[in-house]
Amino acid sequence: MSSITLTKESHTNPAKFRVKYENSNKILNPGAANKSIINDALPALTTTSKVAIIGAGFGGIGMAIKTIKDLKVDDVTIFERHDNFGGTWYSNTYPGCASDIPALWYSYSYALASNWTRIQPPQYEMEEYIQRIVDQFKLREKARFETSIDKCVFNEESGMWTLYGHDMKTGQRLEHKCPILVSCSGGLVHPAQFQAEGLETFKGKYMHSAIWDHSVDFKGKNVVIVGNGCSANQVVPALLNDSKYDVASITQIARSKHHIMPPVPKVLLWIYNLLSFHYYGLLLVRWLVIILAELRFPLYKGNGFLSRFVRWINVKLSEHYIRNNAPKEFQDKLTPDFKIGCKRLIFDYKYVPSLNDPRMNLTNESIKKVVEDGIILTNGEFVKADIIVACTGYNISKSFKLPIETTKGKSVNQYWDTEGPSAYRTLLVKNIPNLFLIGGPNSATGHSSVVMAIENGIEYYKKVAKPILEGKEKSVVVKTEAYDRWFNDIQAELRKSVFGSAFGGCVSWYSNGSVNSTAFAWSQLYYWYITKFPNYKDLIYQPVTETKKTA
Template structure:
């Protein structure tokens, strides 16, 4: 049975006319009732179901607040029974494109929550119901010779290639590594996984019904990206093992010269009308400079430079770090090694998330693949509770924070969940609870979802040390607390150096260097994307664009790519050759960014250390806006914010 053609984007939903009753029964029983109910609305076209179940949910709620998004059992059972009866005869949608008003009402019942009007178009796109709506009129095609260079073949670079091709722009992708995938081709350490739910952490135009886990492993996510490359025909446009060394704007031609070191080692110069950087900000491994490193007789690895041939079975391992990567490595290695010494300067707030290690049942995958619109609505619900529902948690309530470690009631809820997780895991180990309890509020550093890390720390072969490495000996390490830890292997789970293009030489108009513009670890850009003096130079994952309150990098990256395409189309429609933001516009935008961030833990995070703040304490990574607000800002450029250059006139 074919549900979706492998050549179609996944918003193209086809009818299912033949159904195996046993498979359907299992799928309906395992399915989430909210998305299942919405699939029923699509199949029948009966919009009265929305009002009927809105009333049922309200009536069943009673005086006890429900678990967010969880239907009362009686309502869930009714949805499943009616869905099976309806679907066993086949599934032919009668309602394919609900109006915005109806879609919003459907979304509210699906997630069992109020959904603001501003979310309607946002959820339609992010849920995978439709492609991004074009805002700049499309009446012209790009002129011959108009070319775009994309730097990087990770999540953003592949997205850029797909959308450039759809908009008829000629493009070339340069990738320094010998494979696509960015983070997920580089990070092959044991336990490497995505900490955003699978069914949301994918392109909105290329949903995947076949995730094997609710949070994908690194290898599975890389397989997904390779599928995308093959489906959309990107391989011929990607030059692997090609490092971009320099980008220089040429005023006479109004084009960028992009100098690369090709796979054969030769130096080459390419020209382009526009450049899109898709390099991310966490690229170079951060390896601490510790005395005695060269004297160590065992194996030393950083998690970003992991040797997949390394066998740690029966070895004694000293692991430095306790962030997202460290917890994955520790949970994965604990059953293999003889001894695991976990050493860290600061703990993170660790939340329990049972779904991190949970497999997606076959019946659920059947529902995703075969019940039309089910996976789109499942994605809406997943995103709803992983996105802007968490926007208030990093924001400071001055009255509350004056008397608490947490900064607001919402922030305190997260802290209590984490503390309860520690208490349940180590009821008889006050020493471990103390060592693992941060002295700063949640979200000041990245929240960690527990993949089994706390349980691993309670094992007999694991020791916990609130310290760092002072010195490395030939057969182990000495901590800053003076302890000697005998080790055969040292693993640095110490993250990356945060680099906003500091590794690349970028020269704009009048010889202006981006390194100078962004000196002092203080990068600024309009919408996190464009910089004055650098025409047609588009930065993705730029300063203050990370959704650190929730959501996922995939959402922001799609928004950035959409904005770039809209900018390029605006140039084509108006016969301009180049655009760059006005400096006063950039300054005003960043004034508002700083003003908003000043009310968050990202700026006032207490003793928290990490990459969210630069050397002077400015929050330079986090985006202060709700995801829906930032997405709305990225629908199309405002011409009054830019200077434009006419074609043929520098």
């Protein structure tokens, strides 16, 4: 465990720390031209490793580090569609993009940065941190970039996975064999594109915030921002306040409302700088942030006195912040009427004060149709637009489409399409041996750090996968009854929680209405406990000597 120092090169050359637009558009935009195709004229490339990791974001990087350092298994391959590490922090490059929680918590506990410029640093600084970690642990030689994994098949007889994929540049097929498969593909991957009548007739520029085109000139342009979540909260002030953009106007279509909290207190940065001279000082500040966040957890579930009291305090903080910083005509348009936490909380940076800019307009009206030079709202109002930016989030359900199956006909998609996406303790799928999901179903929270959740999941993997990697066992799979019990228990608990539920009073990306496959129902302390201490009675190990096993 150690602290690291960033060079801040990302501040002088941010373009070095972001994906190129043409590459991002090719990978993430379903309608993009020149999509990668398979070239059957080339011979298939065959490779092997002990552990195959899909995804090179925080999850994939952390998995590789712990497999190599803690399990002493150096034979690891990381597959990634982009041309570099970073995942969402490499591909999301919109103006103002930044960590929405303190970076000291949104980073690896064993590699804490000693010189973040802000408590919630910008995208390029986050990506610089990721690149620094990759170089420190020598992971580049383990990665196969610009490679799409199209299907994964587990052979119950051999106990081996075969990954079928292709090189996205040449089209060459790939077949990779390994005993352990880890999916770290994440949920914030597939942009949910804005859909509206007439969009195809729009003569201006349209883009999704997740596929940002930095060549577009915003100066003097009339911009429509669709959405009111975390990305819009960051894009709006960046376009208004940065002289590089100097827009003529912004009209934000706030189709839904969010509880916007005051910025993270500046005193936290002061404490961080004071204690940044040593790793254990940084760890102390990290735990201070964790404890304060966990104290907010009661607002997410139940209707007891403590839950209602914590909700009341946080609602008052949000309302007071909006009342004191937003123009009076926008205050009602910003204030939700559902339970706080039903949608992810937004810790403001500069958004609410930026609404005072005379170039800014905010409306809760929806878009009726798009025309050549603007949009028409449901109230009949015409809004001129040169650029439309969709801050409409991600298609989470598409992220749950995993082409993973076994030679006996068991399929992840089959289970998830019929029962709803789920994973035992967020990590294991029934009847699919030797598969681990990091950042899988129900691993997200409304108050915590996804990196902390990733580290918890990796701890579970280390314990459960170790006998296979040591050659003592052939495979491991969760018992069907344990998987089903977990699913029923967590869904019942989530119905008592605020996350996009009837109890919470809103619709959000947490839930599709029938099954909540996104949110974790309990505290992060409990998540740490169930991943730190596996219940081996819920698992079935198949000995190496067995040649056949009943599913």
